[in-house]
Every structure is written in structure tokens, then in C-alpha cells.
Amino acid sequence: MARYATLLLGLIWVGCASAAPVEINGVRLSAAPDKTRVVLDLSGPVSHKIFSLSGPDRVVIDVEAARIDRDKVAIPAVKGSVSRIRTGTKNNGDLRVVLDLTAAVRAKSFVARPGASAGHRLVIDLIHSDSGSAGSPAAPVKQVRTLQQTGRDLVIAVDAGHGGKDPGASGRHGTREKNVTLAIARKLKQQIDAQPGMRAVLVRDGDYFVNLYDRMERARQMQADLFVSIHADAAENRRVRGSSVYVLSKSGASSEAAKRLAQRENAADLVGGVSLSDKDDVLASVLLDLSQNAAISASTSVGEKVLAELGKVGRVHQSKLQSANFVVLRSPDIPSILVETAFISNSQEEKRLRDKNEQTRLASSILLGIKAYFNDNAPPGTLLAQSSGAPGADSVKHVISRGDTLSGIADRYNVSMRQLRQTNGLRNDRIRVGQVLTIPAS
Ligand SMILES: [Zn+2]
Incomplete structure (x- = not known):
């Protein structure tokens, strides 16, 4: 659903329209572990459209009636998931900004009003798809x-x-x-x-x-x-x-x-x-x-x-x-x-x-x-849905990955080694990658 929502955001014109062309006065790029942010500093409010393309991965931002003076505005060097920033003017006078990417991202954008430290801005956040542990180290x-x-x-x-x-x-x-x-x-x-x-x-x-x-x-x-x-x-x-x-x-x-x-x-x-x-x-x-x-x-x-x-x-x-x-x-x-x-x-x-x-x-x-x-109300696909609800699915399965040990698995699911061996008819503690173990109820 989130994807759908993002897509919809991309299809509508966001912001308010203005008559005279808006100048892009600066392009800034910053990278965090979980996202790369691109900020366009603007001379006034703009409307824009944003969408993603793949093969190669890129994000395209069309800024209505805007222009950039490439002699004055420096395009920042590569950072985060952005490998290159390109700009061009479309026939209708809109400015197209293309962000070439090193990997697929989820893009979102918003227009920021002038504040104490900055003027009108268009902010594009490229959320890295593998940012599962963003911010703090995973336990x-x-x-x-x-x-x-x-x-x-x-x-x-x-x-x-x-x-x-x-x-x-x-x-x-x-x-x-x-x-x-x-x-x-x-x-x-x-x-x-x-x-x-x-x-x-x-x-x-x-x-x-x-x-x-x-x-x-x-x-x-x-x-x-x-x-x-x-x-x-x-x-x-x-x-x-x-x-x-x-x-x-x-x-x-x-x-x-x-x-x-x-x-x-x-x-x-x-x-x-x-x-x-x-x-x-x-x-x-x-x-x-x-x-x-x-x-x-x-x-x-x-x-x-x-x-x-x-x-x-x-x-x-x-x-x-x-x-x-x-x-x-x-x-x-x-x-x-x-x-x-x-x-x-x-x-x-x-x-x-x-x-x-x-x-x-x-x-x-x-x-x-x-x-x-x-x-x-366990969401489908969750362990909880399997252990609490669906008939015939009341046992938890574990597929052995590289590095797994029987004692590690026993610890993880809070069951004894003996229970694990018994339930799965194991004669010793040897397990192999890909093997499926049934985890007994603890
Ligand atoms: Zn409060």
C-alpha cells in the first residue's frame, strides 16, 4: 500500500503553480545510511512531478516553469545512491532533473517553505531499500x-x-x-x-x-x-x-x-x-x-x-x-x-x-x-498468523541457513535440544543448509 501511495504522489502535480520561471539557485546532496537527500534551493514556490524509472535505475523530477543556470549552480559530486545528476529543459519550459542511481530506491518529495536558514526548497528523499536497520545497529x-x-x-x-x-x-x-x-x-x-x-x-x-x-x-x-x-x-x-x-x-x-x-x-x-x-x-x-x-x-x-x-x-x-x-x-x-x-x-x-x-x-x-x-488479526504471512490461526499451520518451520547450529536454533525458539531432535527424528546434532526443521511448541 505504501508503494501505491508513493506512486500516486508521483502522478499528481504537487504544490502550487506560479507564473514567472523559478530559478534553481542551488543543488545539495547529502547521504545517510538509510537515505540520500537531494535539495533544490529555489527562488520561489514550484509545482513538480516525480517518478522512478528502472533499467537503469533513476528518479526523474519535472519542475514546472523552472530553470537552472549551469554556469552559476554547481552540481554536487556523487554521493549515497546518486551516481549522477543531470538537468535539461523540456519543450514546455519545465525543468527536468534526472538522478542516476546506483541502486533502486523509493523516492518521495516535498516542498519546504522558507525558514530561518533556507528559502523555498524542493526536497527529494531517496529511501534505500536495504535500510532495514537504519539509524541504530540491529540487536x-x-x-x-x-x-x-x-x-x-x-x-x-x-x-x-x-x-x-x-x-x-x-x-x-x-x-x-x-x-x-x-x-x-x-x-x-x-x-x-x-x-x-x-x-x-x-x-x-x-x-x-x-x-x-x-x-x-x-x-x-x-x-x-x-x-x-x-x-x-x-x-x-x-x-x-x-x-x-x-x-x-x-x-x-x-x-x-x-x-x-x-x-x-x-x-x-x-x-x-x-x-x-x-x-x-x-x-x-x-x-x-x-x-x-x-x-x-x-x-x-x-x-x-x-x-x-x-x-x-x-x-x-x-x-x-x-x-x-x-x-x-x-x-x-x-x-x-x-x-x-x-x-x-x-x-x-x-x-x-x-x-x-x-x-x-x-x-x-x-x-x-x-x-x-x-x-x-494477525497479518497474513506473519509467524503469528501461522502459530495462532490457520488450520494445519500451527507448527513453526525453520529452514536451515549457513551458520545455523542446532543449539542456536533451540535457543532462538526457546525449545530444548532434546525436543528439537525428537520432533525432527534427528539422531545427532548435524544439520544441513536447506533442511527444514519443525519447531515444537515450547
Ligand atoms: Zn506529548
């Missing part, structure tokens, strides 16, 4: 994924709200939302990773700023099955407390308080100094309706389960699932929920949010809710 246990199991892991994107220059809400005793959300997110990741067939990816794993759009994009890059954003609430009235769970609403907020909360959480991007409204408009008009209804209905089910679990360990602020227009929940293709774990503005809850055991308990509740949902 060793997750090499499970590269082995040929018969089902894939369920991937949960865990998003610690705020971070860096955006501290979020603060408690009376100086607790900052950005720190407790990260602590809870890390605990949730640990717990998820300990579940067979489940894997978590932290959207943010440190005290740094990530804008709301990039949070969603990271989840999409990881092909997440669910996006969970962790927050802590705040209210003027210091007695207010309890957990709430939110899902996206396209039409309106479920209450005035929900609306205000969404405004506050969405303001995170203003802290970053870049308005994302251009992209958001595109998202709103083109992408949302495609598949978001399905995503919202899935989000609603997960949200209700998580809220029910939170209610078992603590007080619930709103007993019903809440909805509002949170930017971070706008992925059209990934069910997304936002958990306001507790009120940081309430002294007791502030204390609770700082307490490691309470953080663990909150994470466990969220996990239980997630599991309750996916037990009934």
Missing part, C-alpha cells in the same frame, strides 16, 4: 529475521513522543515528557522483542528531535504493522489523571479537550522550525481517503484493547477511545494509536511516570493490548 537477536522462517515478524513501530529541543509537557517536579516517553518506549521495545514472532523498532532512541512526518515515514520504512506513539498528558487542573488512548479522526475531535491536545502535540513540528503544512495538505487530499478508513478501523480495535489493558493496572482518564486529528497518526496505511500514559501535571502520576516499575507496567499493558488485537 543481535533480530537476526532471526534474516533466517528463512516460514513467517515474518510482526513489526511494531514504537514512537517516543517529543525529544531534543521539544521537551513536551513538564511536571511540577521537573519531569519532562520527552524523557519518560523514551523510557517507556524502550521498555515496550524490550518486551515486544521478547515475544516470538514480534519485533519492535524505536522511532526515536535518544534525546533528539524528529518531526512528525519523519516519525510516520520511519514506520513506513520499517514496514510496520502498527505505530504506537507514547506520550504523557498535561492539564491545568492538577487533579486530573489517568490514561487515554487516541486514534486519528479525519472529521473532528471527540471532545474539545481532545482537540486542544492534538493541537499541542501537533505543535511539535513548529518547534523544529519547518512547517509541514505543504506535505500535510497533499497527504490530506490525496492519500487519506485511499486506505485510511481501513487503517482507522484497525487503529480503533487496537486502541480499545490497549485502553482496556491500561484500565486494569491504573486509572483511565477517558473510558472511551478518543479521536482527534493528530499529525503523527496520519499514516494512510499503518494502523496508528497514540497513548497518553498518564498526566505528568498530576504529582502522583508524575511520580509514577518516573518510577521504573510503573514504566514497565505501563509498557506491559500496552503490549497486552497489542497482542490481544493481533491474536485475532
Whole structure:
């Protein structure tokens, strides 16, 4: 679905039209492990089209009524996945920019409005297809994924709200939302990773700023099955407390308080100094309706389960699932929920949010809710779908890859060597590449 959405983005004209030709004043190129970014500095706003071609791989950007003075503007040298940048003017006066690539990428683009440090820009991100462990080194246990199991892991994107220059809400005793959300997110990741067939990816794993759009994009890059954003609430009235769970609403907020909360959480991007409204408009008009209804209905089910679990360990602020227009929940293709774990503005809850055991308990509740949902709704192709549902598919198979050992496999699936040998009629510990082992239920 993400691919489809990207394709659609490429087929429409993005941005607003302008009369006089726009000058490309600069071309910048930067590379990160997970993506290569091309920035075109512009003299004004532009409309553009972007599409990908293969054989050889390249990305083409047509910028409406624009031109570049090649005598003045230097084209940067090769970097990341870009092997060459070419430009040319089409008959209709549009500027065509061709990015020759070293490998296939997923391209996305957006127009950035002038900010403090830069003017109008057209930004093209080339997402590397093998960026599975982008950002942080993969935990060793997750090499499970590269082995040929018969089902894939369920991937949960865990998003610690705020971070860096955006501290979020603060408690009376100086607790900052950005720190407790990260602590809870890390605990949730640990717990998820300990579940067979489940894997978590932290959207943010440190005290740094990530804008709301990039949070969603990271989840999409990881092909997440669910996006969970962790927050802590705040209210003027210091007695207010309890957990709430939110899902996206396209039409309106479920209450005035929900609306205000969404405004506050969405303001995170203003802290970053870049308005994302251009992209958001595109998202709103083109992408949302495609598949978001399905995503919202899935989000609603997960949200209700998580809220029910939170209610078992603590007080619930709103007993019903809440909805509002949170930017971070706008992925059209990934069910997304936002958990306001507790009120940081309430002294007791502030204390609770700082307490490691309470953080663990909150994470466990969220996990239980997630599991309750996916037990009934395991995506096809996941290990969970095979072990929980389909008749005749209740045993897990493991195809031996190079480097596998029987004891390693036993460890990985948490079964004994004896069970493994017995189930598969092995007389010794010798295994060969390509051999299929049935993993007994542990
Ligand atoms: Zn927040």
C-alpha cells in the first residue's frame, strides 16, 4: 500500500503553480545510511512531478516553469545512491532533473517553505531499500529475521513522543515528557522483542528531535504493522489523571479537550522550525481517503484493547477511545494509536511516570493490548498468523541457513535440544543448509 501511495504522489502535480520561471539557485546532496537527500534551493514556490524509472535505475523530477543556470549552480559530486545528476529543459519550459542511481530506491518529495536558514526548497528523499536497520545497529537477536522462517515478524513501530529541543509537557517536579516517553518506549521495545514472532523498532532512541512526518515515514520504512506513539498528558487542573488512548479522526475531535491536545502535540513540528503544512495538505487530499478508513478501523480495535489493558493496572482518564486529528497518526496505511500514559501535571502520576516499575507496567499493558488485537488479526504471512490461526499451520518451520547450529536454533525458539531432535527424528546434532526443521511448541 505504501508503494501505491508513493506512486500516486508521483502522478499528481504537487504544490502550487506560479507564473514567472523559478530559478534553481542551488543543488545539495547529502547521504545517510538509510537515505540520500537531494535539495533544490529555489527562488520561489514550484509545482513538480516525480517518478522512478528502472533499467537503469533513476528518479526523474519535472519542475514546472523552472530553470537552472549551469554556469552559476554547481552540481554536487556523487554521493549515497546518486551516481549522477543531470538537468535539461523540456519543450514546455519545465525543468527536468534526472538522478542516476546506483541502486533502486523509493523516492518521495516535498516542498519546504522558507525558514530561518533556507528559502523555498524542493526536497527529494531517496529511501534505500536495504535500510532495514537504519539509524541504530540491529540487536543481535533480530537476526532471526534474516533466517528463512516460514513467517515474518510482526513489526511494531514504537514512537517516543517529543525529544531534543521539544521537551513536551513538564511536571511540577521537573519531569519532562520527552524523557519518560523514551523510557517507556524502550521498555515496550524490550518486551515486544521478547515475544516470538514480534519485533519492535524505536522511532526515536535518544534525546533528539524528529518531526512528525519523519516519525510516520520511519514506520513506513520499517514496514510496520502498527505505530504506537507514547506520550504523557498535561492539564491545568492538577487533579486530573489517568490514561487515554487516541486514534486519528479525519472529521473532528471527540471532545474539545481532545482537540486542544492534538493541537499541542501537533505543535511539535513548529518547534523544529519547518512547517509541514505543504506535505500535510497533499497527504490530506490525496492519500487519506485511499486506505485510511481501513487503517482507522484497525487503529480503533487496537486502541480499545490497549485502553482496556491500561484500565486494569491504573486509572483511565477517558473510558472511551478518543479521536482527534493528530499529525503523527496520519499514516494512510499503518494502523496508528497514540497513548497518553498518564498526566505528568498530576504529582502522583508524575511520580509514577518516573518510577521504573510503573514504566514497565505501563509498557506491559500496552503490549497486552497489542497482542490481544493481533491474536485475532494477525497479518497474513506473519509467524503469528501461522502459530495462532490457520488450520494445519500451527507448527513453526525453520529452514536451515549457513551458520545455523542446532543449539542456536533451540535457543532462538526457546525449545530444548532434546525436543528439537525428537520432533525432527534427528539422531545427532548435524544439520544441513536447506533442511527444514519443525519447531515444537515450547
Ligand atoms: Zn506529548
